[in-house]
Amino acid sequence: MQRFKLILEYEGTPYCGWQKQPGHLTIQECLEKALGRWCGVSDVEVCVSGRTDAGVHAMGQVVHVDLPIDTEPFTIIAATNHFLKEDRVAILEAIPVPSTFHARFSAKKRFYLYKILNRRIQPTFQKNLMWHVYHPLNLSLMQEAAEYLVGYHDFSTFRAAGCQASSPLRTLDGIQLWQEGELIMVRCWAQSFLYHQVRNMVGALKLVGQRKWSPQDLRLALEARDRTKGGPTAPAGGLYFEKVEY
Amino acid sequence: MQRFKLILEYEGTPYCGWQKQPGHLTIQECLEKALGRWCGVSDVEVCVSGRTDAGVHAMGQVVHVDLPIDTEPFTIIAATNHFLKEDRVAILEAIPVPSTFHARFSAKKRFYLYKILNRRIQPTFQKNLMWHVYHPLNLSLMQEAAEYLVGYHDFSTFRAAGCQASSPLRTLDGIQLWQEGELIMVRCWAQSFLYHQVRNMVGALKLVGQRKWSPQDLRLALEARDRTKGGPTAPAGGLYFEKVEY
Numbered sequence: 001m002q003r004f005k006l007i008l009e010y011e012g013t014p015y016c017g018w019q020k021q022p023g024h025l026t027i028q029e030c031l032e033k034a035l036g037r038w039c040g041v042s043d044v045e046v047c048v049s050g051r052t053d054a055g056v057h058a059m060g061q062v063v064h065v066d067l068p069i070d071t072e073p074f075t076i077i078a079a080t081n082h083f084l085k086e087d088r089v090a091i092l093e094a095i096p097v098p099s100t101f102h103a104r105f106s107a108k109k110r111f112y113l114y115k116i117l118n119r120r121i122q123p124t125f126q127k128n129l130m131w132h133v134y135h136p137l138n139l140s141l142m143q144e145a146a147e148y149l150v151g152y153h154d155f156s157t158f159r160a161a162g163c164q165a166s167s168p169l170r171t172l173d174g175i176q177l178w179q180e181g182e183l184i185m186v187r188c189w190a191q192s193f194l195y196h197q198v199r200n201m202v203g204a205l206k207l208v209g210q211r212k213w214s215p216q217d218l219r220l221a222l223e224a225r226d227r228t229k230g231g232p233t234a235p236a237g238g239l240y241f242e243k244v245e246y
Numbered sequence: 247m248q249r250f251k252l253i254l255e256y257e258g259t260p261y262c263g264w265q266k267q268p269g270h271l272t273i274q275e276c277l278e279k280a281l282g283r284w285c286g287v288s289d290v291e292v293c294v295s296g297r298t299d300a301g302v303h304a305m306g307q308v309v310h311v312d313l314p315i316d317t318e319p320f321t322i323i324a325a326t327n328h329f330l331k332e333d334r335v336a337i338l339e340a341i342p343v344p345s346t347f348h349a350r351f352s353a354k355k356r357f358y359l360y361k362i363l364n365r366r367i368q369p370t371f372q373k374n375l376m377w378h379v380y381h382p383l384n385l386s387l388m389q390e391a392a393e394y395l396v397g398y399h400d401f402s403t404f405r406a407a408g409c410q411a412s413s414p415l416r417t418l419d420g421i422q423l424w425q426e427g428e429l430i431m432v433r434c435w436a437q438s439f440l441y442h443q444v445r446n447m448v449g450a451l452k453l454v455g456q457r458k459w460s461p462q463d464l465r466l467a468l469e470a471r472d473r474t475k476g477g478p479t480a481p482a483g484g485l486y487f488e489k490v491e492y
Contacts (some may be wrong), residue, residue, distance in 0.1 A: 125255075
């Protein structure tokens with residue numbers, strides 16, 4: 001057996017999220033089936049760095065997998081992608097790693113990117129690949145507010161009800177906001193996030209951008225440690241799992 | 247009656263092209279229906295700057311339309327886009343113009359953009375919004391070859407069989423090629439183009455990029471004035487009608 005680290009790209013739109021569920025089309029199932037088909041094994045199992053919800057995309061998701069054949073990384077990429085041709089999932093890189101490598105537990109930093117299309121007119125291209133916000137957003141107010149989120153905090157305000165983490169305490173290592181044409185981009189990174197934390201933080205930042213909240217209101221919301229004080233959840237389609245550092 | 251110039255964005259993927267055809271979903275029909283619905287007229291007719299084929303997109307298509315009500319441009323945009331919400335078509339701008347303005351005949355320059363995704367791995371995002379070419383393309387050879395296309399030529403080599411233009415003579419005002427990450431972008435502009443001219447030129451430039459043709463071969467193909475010497479037609483999904491100058 002040889003362990004490989006695989007870097008994946010996927011469009012989440014047609015899938016019921018990452019995790020295998022009987023009767024639902026998931027990214028994990030697509031990938032495991034494609035890996036199994038060319039290496040002739042029916043029970044390939046991959047372990048993911050971070051599960052993503054229905055509709056969430058990835059530019060650099062990471063999994064590890066133990067394969068019964070020691071083969072060239074290039075063969076893994078070409079053969080698996082061949083069986084993924086009809087899907088919205090592709091392997092970008094395959095790297096042999098020692099069996100001590102664990103996609104989830106070895107991760108030091110996870111990066112998420114969130115895309116907001118900020119214009120009055122509805123999107124025609126990439127409808128499911130961004131959040132359409134038609135109120136003009138003030139970027140510098142959003143940047144000011146975002147600074148309050150950086151560091152070690154109790155993030156209960158931005159934690160979804162279904163979150164299974166034992167503690168709401170997390171360290172947000174950084175957050176960047178910038179503009180690209182009609183898009184406002186939000187990147188944030190941390191060793192780990194709570195369930196829906198990124199989408200909830202972006203939802204609150206949007207309120208600041210449209211001047212419904214001041215940056216101070218966002219600070220107060222964080223300090224309230226109460227989800228009901230946290231503003232809306234940004235939709236799944238704008239979110240990208242960008243990369244992992246090990 | 248007041249004439250308006252409308253600037254449109256659309257994703258061509260789900261449509262059988264621009265032009266109305268009974269029994270087929272077209273962009274023209276979507277737009278005319280949406281305009282008709284809010285201004286209460288059943289026979290609104292728009293006149294387009296340049297028809298596009300099935301699967302071809304637009305960032306800045308132009309039409310003119312005579313509306314029975316003199317209204318604010320902003321109302322036209324908001325009201326029409328409201329009825330286009332479920333479509334992949336949107337009005338970006340509406341400008342009142344004199345009745346001598348004609349979207350097609352007043353056009354001085356039409357700009358097209360072509361997007362090639364140049365990487366080994368198949369696309370997962372935006373599958374129908376670019377041409378996936380997995381052979382590595384040499385950009386500077388493509389740029390060198392493209393120069394032979396600029397100017398006044400008989401473009402028979404790059405003219406589709408169904409072209410209804412009376413003459414194959416056209417002046418290509420300019421062509422630019424550049425790289426953006428994994429994308430190679432081709433922009434070309436002229437007062438008018440022959441049917442499939444842009445897609446046929448891009449198909450030939452791709453042969454140069456993968457070194458099947460030298461830049462000189464492209465020059466010879468142009469001089470042959472023979473479609474059978476012209477290489478493949480690039481797929482519709484990579485093509486964008488970018489803008490029109492009047």
